[in-house]
Amino acid sequence: xxxxxxxxxxxxxGKGLVPITRPVLDWVSGTGIFTGLLTLWCPHTSCSLxxxxxxxxxxxxxxxxxxxxxxxxxxxxxxxxTEGPDDMPAHLRTMLTQSGLTIPVMDSGPVLGIWQGLYxxxxxxxxxxxxxxxxxxxx
Amino acid sequence: xxxxxxxxxxxxxGKGLVPITRPVLDWVSGTGIFTGLLTLWCPHTSCSLxxxxxxxxxxxxxxxxxxxxxxxxxxxxxxxxTEGPDDMPAHLRTMLTQSGLTIPVMDSGPVLGIWQGLYxxxxxxxxxxxxxxxxxxxx
Amino acid sequence: xxxxxxxxxxxxxGKGLVPITRPVLDWVSGTGIFTGLLTLWCPHTSCSLxxxxxxxxxxxxxxxxxxxxxxxxxxxxxxxxTEGPDDMPAHLRTMLTQSGLTIPVMDSGPVLGIWQGLYxxxxxxxxxxxxxxxxxxxx
Numbered sequence: 001x002x003x004x005x006x007x008x009x010x011x012x013x014g015k016g017l018v019p020i021t022r023p024v025l026d027w028v029s030g031t032g033i034f035t036g037l038l039t040l041w042c043p044h045t046s047c048s049l050x051x052x053x054x055x056x057x058x059x060x061x062x063x064x065x066x067x068x069x070x071x072x073x074x075x076x077x078x079x080x081x082t083e084g085p086d087d088m089p090a091h092l093r094t095m096l097t098q099s100g101l102t103i104p105v106m107d108s109g110p111v112l113g114i115w116q117g118l119y120x121x122x123x124x125x126x127x128x129x130x131x132x133x134x135x136x137x138x139x
Numbered sequence: 140x141x142x143x144x145x146x147x148x149x150x151x152x153g154k155g156l157v158p159i160t161r162p163v164l165d166w167v168s169g170t171g172i173f174t175g176l177l178t179l180w181c182p183h184t185s186c187s188l189x190x191x192x193x194x195x196x197x198x199x200x201x202x203x204x205x206x207x208x209x210x211x212x213x214x215x216x217x218x219x220x221t222e223g224p225d226d227m228p229a230h231l232r233t234m235l236t237q238s239g240l241t242i243p244v245m246d247s248g249p250v251l252g253i254w255q256g257l258y259x260x261x262x263x264x265x266x267x268x269x270x271x272x273x274x275x276x277x278x
Numbered sequence: 279x280x281x282x283x284x285x286x287x288x289x290x291x292g293k294g295l296v297p298i299t300r301p302v303l304d305w306v307s308g309t310g311i312f313t314g315l316l317t318l319w320c321p322h323t324s325c326s327l328x329x330x331x332x333x334x335x336x337x338x339x340x341x342x343x344x345x346x347x348x349x350x351x352x353x354x355x356x357x358x359x360t361e362g363p364d365d366m367p368a369h370l371r372t373m374l375t376q377s378g379l380t381i382p383v384m385d386s387g388p389v390l391g392i393w394q395g396l397y398x399x400x401x402x403x404x405x406x407x408x409x410x411x412x413x414x415x416x417x
Contacts, residue, residue, distance in 0.1 A: 001279050003279075003313060003314070003315075003416065005313065005382060005384060037315075039380050039381075039382055041381050041382050041389055043389055043390060043391030043394060044391050044393075044394075045329070045330060045331045045391065045393050045394055070348075071344070078336075078340045079336035079339055079340055080334050080336040080337045080339075080340050082334070088337065088340050091330060091337060091340075091341070092340075092341065092344050094329075095328050095329075095330065095341070095375060096375075098376075099329045099379070099394075100379060100380055100381060102380045133382050133384075133389045135315055135382035137279075137315065
């Protein structure tokens with residue numbers, strides 16, 4: 001058994017899903033691990049991780065609209081408002097999705113379904129530098 | 140340290156929670172691993188995994204009703220509608236629950252609480268063939 | 279590779295977020311594992327785990343208010359009511375957050391962001407004894 005770690009850095013340009021499948025697959029493949037377990041961790045409280053359909057781009061628009069309704073940005077709705085009107089909704093959207101994903105690895109890659117893509121879900125309006133920590137172990 | 144993988148296949152008959160605790164426990168027990176870590180992964184974007192009360196069947200009815208209200212199937216509500224009115228809600232319900240579960244294993248089984256059951260949460264109306272990938276390592 | 283397990287016990291005093299970062303960090307540090315993978319599991323169906331901002335206490339008040347609205351305690355709303363009006367909402371709030379968290383470990387601790395804290399999210403009104411199972415492996 002061997003283990004590997006890595007930090008993936010990306011820049012977000014406002015709210016929305018940022019695809020990360022490709023760099024994750026590339027890193028896993030490069031480690032030489034054939035069978036094992038992959039963990040992604042998002043060390044932020046205003047963006048999160050999610051698995052979603054990777055085919056139809058309208059899915060992403062529907063997701064954005066759904067979360068705007070489910071966790072509205074509304075003046076006066078939240079006590080925590082010093083960091084801007086999108087900050088408290090960002091915390092709540094993070095809670096309702098994932099900060100971490102753990103996925104079995106077979107044949108040198110995570111066992112994603114054919115329609116599954118990995119995404120960073122940015123909840124802040126302004127550009128941010130984001131980091132995802134990867135951990136992989138196996139043989 | 141040893142690791143094992145397995146694919147569990149099941150057929151769903153429309154929306155709802157499908158219990159999977161028994162086959163998961165049986166597989167873990169059969170591997171001979173006593174202490175370790177179990178991961179379940181659902182490689183689909185319109186069904187998910189969840190942990191729920193396994194005792195009172197009205198809990199499942201309440202869950203179904205809650206998600207119909209939280210993520211409604213409503214004509215014209217979503218841009219992504221080519222795969223049927225239940226497809227976009229299925230993606231959103233998947234996002235709000237889990238695609239993966241990782242559970243410590245002690246005494247040859249996952250450390251589930253006495254009331255905890257593992258379920259596949261089917262979000263599509265029509266019957267589907269579903270797969271869950273299992274990964275277990277330990278000693 | 280070595281693995282360690284532990285059971286963390288705490289008493290909750292009604293609904294809300296209970297910080298658990300400190301005892302988790304202390305236990306991880308005490309195992310002597312430098313690089314690895316940490317898993318927390320909550321073996322209950324009416325409380326859950328979450329990662330949240332650890333700085334501004336109004337965040338916790340906003341979270342409480344948000345979940346009261348998202349999953350209301352409302353007489354007659356749920357079929358499952360024999361265990362009290364807060365029990366079915368507790369199950370649903372558990373489903374919408376996490377029963378488990380898996381976090382890479384580097385430098386003898388989980389790679390939490392500077393604003394990230396680990397919390398048990400209690401969903402029941404009355405005091406409860408709660409347990410969290412920890413699993414850690416690595417080198």
